[in-house]
Amino acid sequence: MTQQQAVFNQGLISFLQASPTPAHAVENMVRQLQEAGFSPLHEGESWVLEPGQGYFLVRGGRSLLAFRLGQQPVVEAGVCMMGAHTDSPCLKVKPNPELVRQGYLQLGVEVYGGVLMHPWFDRDLSLAGQVYFRNEAGQLQQALVDLGEPVAVIPSLAIHLNREANKSSEVNAQLHLPPVLGAAESAVDGEVAEPALKRLLASWLKREGHQVAEVVDFDLCFYDTQPPALVGLEQSFISSARLDNLLSCYVGLQALLATDQGQAATSLLVCNDHEEVGSASAIGAEGPFLESVLRRLSGDEQQYQRMIARSLLVSCDNAHAVHPNYADKHDENHGPKMNAGPVIKLNANQRYATSSETAALFAGFCATAGVPVQRFVVRSDMGCGSTIGPIAATRLGVRVVDVGAPQWAMHSIRETAGTQDAWYLCQALQAFITGWTGQE
Template sequence: MSEPPRFDRGHTDDLMSFLAASPTPYHAVANAAERLEKAGFRQVAETDAWDGTAGGKYVLRGGAIIAWYVPEGAEAHTPFRIVGAHTDSPTLRVKPRPDSGAHGWRQVAVEIYGGPLLNSWLDRDLGLAGRLSLRDGTTCLVDVDRPLLRVPQLAIHLDRAVNSDGLKLDKQRHMQPVWGLGEDVRDGDLIAFLEETAGLPDGSVTGWDLMVHPVEPPAFLGRDRELVAGPRMDNLLSVHAGTAALAAVAGHGSGLSYIPVLAAFDHEENGSQSDTGADGPLLGSVLERSVHARGGSLEDRARALAGTVCLSSDTGHAVHPNYAERHDPTHHPRVDGGPLLKVNVNNRYATDGSGRAVFAAACEKAGVPFQTFVSNNAMPCGTTIGPITAARHGIRTVDIGVAILSMHSVRELCGAKDPYLLANALTAFLEG
């Protein structure tokens, strides 16, 4: 194994900035694109004809970004090395008629997105962010990054058994945040407020994709600041690491034998079935068009995909000190122990023995230790974009990630070194 990389706290500092600046998938892909632009990548439109010139390129579609780097001399059948991730996180999303309220409280009607730990959203200072669709056909991003909303918990005096019987939350009745006072609730108030906030003319917003987010910034935690607490680590931690890895590889891209790719999808938390999800056509379309732009045929495409490997990078479960019995007794991943190799024989993860060898080689090249995660047989695991990618495109896929605690909470917890170790492993993988 190579010498382990010396920990660079600057990478983790940059991750924290990325998390804070990316309250929604739309903001996350905009921030990833900005980093790639600085690394020399250029955006290409899906509606334009593509050329096969060397260099870095990316496409944006909603909350998804696909970016790739074509090295000099790449052939039409040159295979890809893909880092897959997702941009969405469990949250509360604003309903089509957002203005509601009762008993003198003004509220915002929200719908539960994905599988959040609902109790973690209670009594938090919350902002509001997302994408506004305008009358002229354009869109703009908005972020009210200040305390604006709150989901107030019921006082213990009115729920005396809460600590003994457990907190029971009804998703419809108990999760609607308050944002002001007033008896006169008028349709259009929230959108009018956002138009004013974004400096838009009255009545210019005709559609919206808005979600609630905590405004407390990420922070180092612990005696020696060896932990990081923050929102949306699942899975912006992987998006950030993949972006950094792709930019690094593009910076010294001569001699690459693969075409490195970052594929960050939306809607993983609710099944990936959308035009911007991993179960949609976006990745396949980009890879096929890249082959054809270099003069390739259907045969070249088949050859390229046959040699392609994808690392599906998503967060995984670190052993919990208070609930160690919930984990497999022989697999106890620890924070700052290096990235996880995630295995499930029922294909909830896509890893097999040959995929393990690919990841082990990348970690060895980077000098990065790695751990293995498998779930307790009595507690079936979740799944990722990995099996979807493998099945939809016939691509060998390996599931990996960083070990965290409090997954799907408003604030998740990881080791300060693990994001840097992951980025180094992804860089080595993309280099081939």
């Protein structure tokens, strides 16, 4: 690992640590964009855009779109698009969460996305997310909250009380997942406890300098407080929560920030929330966020269609690396390895949007960047996941290639990726941006 790669990975680790929720990830990306001179845009206002300048928009606080306008018109050069998602599977706090069981205070949770549940047990958990509150003047305000310190745990049941735990152990999300916050003094089991969570949030907000008269609502999730780390004998791996898919958000952002004002084609990054639950929302990939911006950039319908015909979207979402203990879960000719380069993802049933043309184009970007490339096809007797790629292809009619860095333990509370692969993917994306000529 070179010094440049080491600095890149430390930036990734810092981003992962500072982004326990999609809203925090967007806030951190906005900060980097502003430091690089990108200007904010608002969908409800008129836009006056200048070639070479960078701009960004935020929708719902959890989805972000940023672009640098090229020197050539978008209808001639097209748009170099990169897509990722800001959300990860997690445990979200219910609106009225307080539970009292056996004298302990717990919070009820919903399972968000395809969570691998067992790794959530016996972890030091904290809370983070968006909180809406009224100040002393009665005004509704919003703030990001990250308690930072461990405030809860989901204890495992001792094996002495479940001798079959290592053979089969079902997790009931309603009964077994509510985290324990502590003792509920003088409480009776089953009673609705005093809203301890809102008191906790109000106290935290006041310490941060906010005037809080009443906490009105929140969008909170639990997260593991163990920080990301480089692991392995030669620090070959990055171990962290939310690698799927904050790794792709970070990589796409760094590729965009590496562009310069003399770039011919327009380069764009979109990071949507709600991919893990289907993307069907106003801020998800199935919503109008990306399309509405592209239409404003192009002008009338004919110009829009010309632009789309000359554009390409690289949909970035991590891929399944072959697991040495479960190698039979992969097709023997399509098992991506760690630190062996970005993965082109293909599926005959269109769960990925890659075509032979777009696969060839991306392989060319990798060759230009001097990085290796791999291909993944799921076993023919297994189901295949999906990404924002097919959604964007269907909604926009744009060419798409689905790619990603290989990783282990996808959708676990802690995942593992190679220390080389995020860097490799970033180099390939930069080659895409600098080499795109708007070919049809």
